[in-house]
Amino acid sequence: MADVESFTLDHTAVIAPYVRLIGVEHGPKGDAISNFDVRFVQPNEGEIPTAGLHTIEHTLASVLRDHIDGVIDISPFGCRTGFHLIMWGEPAVADVVAAVRAGLEFIAGPAEWSDVPGVSAVECGNYRDHSLHSAKEWAKRILAQGISLDAFSRVGV
Template identity: 75%
Template structure:
């Protein structure tokens, strides 16, 4: 083993062979020195090690969700894609309930799948995006529809649809 000290990362101790996507899972809540709470959610859209969203579609989902989610609940800090391309980390101020997060994700994906047009997608030019050529609204819509067809669970290990 190497000489480098590494911190344990919760996401890497999750058994990715047992989870059943799509789901919303609260990873944890951190409290700052003044008592502020920041919640970290696992927004898993596709089954790990069985599928991955192509980068163009994932990039467009990321940009669109970043804008849509901010209209659906207060306190969103960031939504960032996992490197494995199976979902996102959602970081929010406070402690929003998982059901509230799932409902916001579902309604945002419904808009993406059925109402969003290319001109609605933010950050698709060289000025506003670091890789503006890697977007696909078609792919984003198809993946959003696939997630909605499966439903979103609040239990990472059970496919009980709630949203």
């Protein structure tokens, strides 16, 4: 079996919330794709409830694209402590943090149910499992802690 980077990470050594560059892959024509660990909750100490995480996912999928170019996908970790963010190119961690912070500020603040994309049965595979209230509370909590530029120390918070 191939090694998966996230399974080699010492989850007891990281200090969430943070954004961490997991790695950069280059395609056959030289295109770069960056994979980021966007960790909102300290591993093994808590998790975002599914409905709130689902709403954060849908909202960030749209709002991030307003704040940074190159977003391919943002997908939640099964452990519900954060997300993989896949992007074209090699954006700086500080730029990713700024975009994520802006997205969370929108969720925590002015976001209304009508701002959450893809929440109908046609658009979502589990459309009943959303909570804007939970998403707002978690966004506020994450913002209050600050998002570090380093997974192992509180840098740039």
